[in-house]
Amino acid sequence: MSIKHVFKRTGGWLYLNTALGRGPLRGAGVILMLHRVLSNDRAAELPHRNELCVGPEAFEHLLLWLQRHFDCVPLMTLLLADPEHVPNRPRVALTFDDGWRDNAMNAFPLLRQYQVPASIFLSTDFIGSRQHFxxxxxxxxxxxxxxxxxxxxxxxxxxxxxxxxxxxxxxxxxxxxxxxxxxxxxxxxxxxxxxxxxxxxSCPHGAQPQALDWSQVRMLEDSGLIRFGPHGASHAILTGLDDQRLHEELSRSRIALENGCAQPLPVYCYPNGDHDARVRQQVAAHGYPFALGTETGLYRHDGDPLNLPRFGVSQRNAHHPELLAWRIRRGTRS
Structure with missing residues (x-):
């Protein structure tokens, strides 16, 4: 490991293991962004997979580390907590983007084993279909x-x-x-x-669909650990759509979630994290009081609820979560 990574890991460890370091985290919330949990850690380590994928060993290591340093809570518990009475111990909520099939096959067994809740944001056109990302x-x-x-x-x-x-x-x-x-x-x-x-x-399609199907969605929801929200319908970049197509994209994803889930989340998740004032206005008009972006920062109830900050999880920082702690320290919003 490079000297740079050793420095970051040391700084991340100090951030979470000293009173001075943990001070900025008191009463704060951290939202983590994941995508896939593969069946093999080595496959997840390659650069073209590293940012969007983690392996099962790294994911289990991450969950144990999170439970040691945070209260792992559902996303809505974090978002709706009374800011005057939040606990001193920092809280973390896990989110997954897209709705990959491996969320059920590889991530959920570990989430269930350690009783860690999570929210999965579905690109609804892909769910139960053979469409590919x-x-x-x-x-x-x-x-x-x-x-x-x-x-x-x-x-x-x-x-x-x-x-x-x-x-x-x-x-x-x-x-x-x-x-x-x-x-x-x-x-x-x-x-x-x-x-x-x-x-x-034009590419070959595997034997298994890439995305979850609706029966898997209902099974995960029935567990009580997982809730679902929209991540677009077609995963189109919302800022590139005209008003009519934007309205259709938001409506189609909302209707799909209402039909497929018992209690869909009142949270939108922007595909690719892209949004602007027009998109945020339309998301609010479609009944969403919250929306997730990709800017980094702590959640303290005082920012734009339609641009909630998140920290991305990669194979590297799941395997070495002190690197994730370093990112949280560097991306802290006061």
């Missing part, structure tokens, strides 16, 4: 997870839309190649959504 599908095809024939076919399609593959994506070193893939996938975000959809459909 473009980042995962394109990334794994380019990585070679579906074989070289599929990889070369996608490379040709990408060339046709003016996005040729960089040379570094043929590097023999896994870490360098994976890091190059991260940067390349980031560059594809500017493509037209229909082009991304067409590219995704």
């Amino acid at each position: 473009w980042w995962e599908t394109l990334g794994e095809t380019l990585w070679g997870s579906h074989g070289q024939v599929a990889r070369h076919s996608l490379i040709e399609h990408l060339h046709q839309v003016g996005r040729p593959l960089p040379v570094l994506l043929d590097d023999i070193d896994d870490d360098r190649r994976s890091l190059a893939l991260v940067h390349y996938l980031q560059s594809l975000k500017s493509l037209d959504p229909q082009v991304l959809s067409d590219l995704t459909e």
Whole structure:
């Protein structure tokens, strides 16, 4: 581990294990943002997966660490607590974006084992369907997870839309190649959504759906540990939609949650974290008093409820949660 990481881990440990460090956390809330829990830690460590994925060992390690330093509470308990009577011990709420199938297969057994509540925000068009998330599908095809024939076919399609593959994506070193893939996938975000959809459909689809189905949603909800909210319908970036499409996207996700869940959360979760004043106004008009963004900071009941801060969890900082503590320290809002 680099000297930089040793410094951060040491600073994070001191933050949570000394009275001086814990002072800013007194009475505060921390909202964590996760996406996937894979079945294999090594797979989650590669750079193109690290930011959105954690492995089961790292996730279990994170849960134990959180219980040692925080009260793990449901998201609404954190949001609705009386600011005049919040406990001194800091509270943490776990959130998962998108609605991946592995939330039920790999994350939930550990959440149930340690009795840690969580909120999952669903991109509702994907739930119970064979639709695929473009980042995962394109990334794994380019990585070679579906074989070289599929990889070369996608490379040709990408060339046709003016996005040729960089040379570094043929590097023999896994870490360098994976890091190059991260940067390349980031560059594809500017493509037209229909082009991304067409590219995704040109890739092989696995035997299992990527997303949860509605029976899994109801099973998780029935456990009493998990609640669900909307993360868009199609996962479209809301700031790029005109007023009519924005209204349709918000309405479709709300109706799907009302039909599929017993008690959907009154919290919206912005796809990609993107929002502006127009989007926030429409989210409020659709009956959501709260919405989750991706800016970092502590929750203290005094910020914009339609731009709630969160800290992202990666494989790296789940495996070494002192790094997460360092991020919380660096991103603290007073």
